[in-house]
Amino acid sequence: MMVDEFVAYLKRNPGFKRILIKLKNKYESLGHFGGIIQLDNITQDEQEVLRSLFRKGYHKKNASFQAEKFIRSFDQTKFAGMDFTEVLTKYFGEELNWKKELKNQYLEAKSQYFIEIIASYRSTPAAGWLEATIKEKNNAYSILAVKYDEDKEKLQALINNVCMGLNKLIENSEKVRLALFASQITKDPHAFDRKKEGGTLLLHALSYYYSTKYPINAEEQSELLYRAGLIYDEVSNYTICRGIKAAIKDHNHPGWEGFVESGEPLHVSLWNMSKIDTVQCVENQVFVFENPTVFSEIVDFFQGKPCSIICSSGNLKLATLLLLDKIVQRGGLIYYGGDLDPEGLIIADKLKKRYNEKLILWHFKPEDYTDIQSMSYISETRLKKMDGIESPELLETVEIIRQSGTGAYQELLIDDYIRDMEKFLSAG
Secondary structure, eight states: OHHHHHHHHHHHOGGGHHHHHHHHHHHHHHSSSOSEEEESSOOHHHHHHHHHHHSSOOOSSOEEEEHHHHHHTTTTSTTTTOOHHHHHHHHHTSOOOOOHHHHHHHHHHHHHHHHHHHHHTTTSHHHHHHHHHHHHTOTTHHHHHHHHHHOHHHHHHHHHHHHHHHHHHHHOOSOEEHHHHHHHHHSOTTTTOTTSHHHHHHHHHHHHHTTOOOOOSHHHHHHHHHHTTEEOOTTTOEEEEESEEEEETTEEOHHHHHHHHHTOOEEEEHHHHHTOOEEEEGGGEEEEESOHHHHHHHHHHTTTSOOOEEEOOSSOOHHHHHHHHHHHHTTOEEEEEOOBSHHHHHHHHHHHHHHGGGEEEOSOSHHHHHHHEEEEEOOHHHHHGGGGOOOHHHHHHHHHHHHHOEEEOGGGGHHHHHHHHHHHHHHO
16 A cells, blocks of 8 residues: 555654654644644754755754645655555554544534535536545545645635636647636636646646546646646647648648648647647658757758658657657657667656557667767766666666666767668668
8 A cells, every 4th residue: 555655665764753753743732734843953864854855955953844844745756645644643553642522523524524515516527536535535635634724715715726627627628728727717827837736636636537647747747737638838848840741630731741841840839739630750650869969960961851850859748749649649650769878768768668569769779888888977876767767678778887887879879870761761
């Protein structure tokens, strides 16, 4: 169970011990997780815990923070949504001691509060999400529990916004910008921003509706929002392609077609991607490069020649993934080339997991690495990132990079890429 894993994690780190004792005391005195936790003469372990949770340094002898803020600091981790009453019970091996009569009154009032809200959305997706969250004490439960103790009226307004938003998204098939959608529901364009409580709760509701894990990083969150019809950060979320045609239903998109005819690269935003239905690549294959310089050099070489190329520009943006999704949906084949360092192999591993046999990891073999190995050393922290790589085709290269401690970069593979591409294209 995730609760047991979380408790084991807390017990392994001595920096949590005093904090959890004080959190337990707060609960037993107040009946809920509230108030300020004060730590005097903080230890180095406690400094490390506070620094990792709150993203700031703790160099003084004393520290203080809200109990709620401590609980909420886990919302962006795999331990999001934990019921801290259960967590502390298992951590200390005993029930939290709160006067039974007061506790029963509190729990009864809390239960009735949520029952009434759920009833107002009866037979809708929102009611299903909220009911499951309260019953199973997972998903967004920790947020709801803390906000209930803080201000019930504000929490009800927040829940209403999320419930109305979820129901409207399920009913509507059109794509809409997140800020505009938030304005329509709440009159506040920032109400569903991802760093706000409304945005966090909406992501929880959507992950429940689509039966997916809560998205932790920005790209996963953007992808879930897009799946629900919401477009976030369309300006910086783009991809660059060359030689790819797009169609809306049965008609070629004139803008995409014009760039194909001119042989020029096209910057495609997330909004642009939402307006097309299908794409078509030369010989139903596409060559994807992580590095913009490599992409530009190869585009220049193939000037005047039909060839489909994409630049992912490092970390995978949603716009790139959506374009690749459409290529694969038409039976297309992806050749992916990137850097042979921890970050490059992690990207390659993610793509291979997503597209399986429809993606070929291109020049990621140990011999490719040794041919272009650099003298640029990689820190132990970066090397550790490769522990999660699972694609069998990458494991030998992962091991050789660990042993050598240096990376290799795809700029030195340009001639090899071009030679391969000419062969692949001529073979059709």
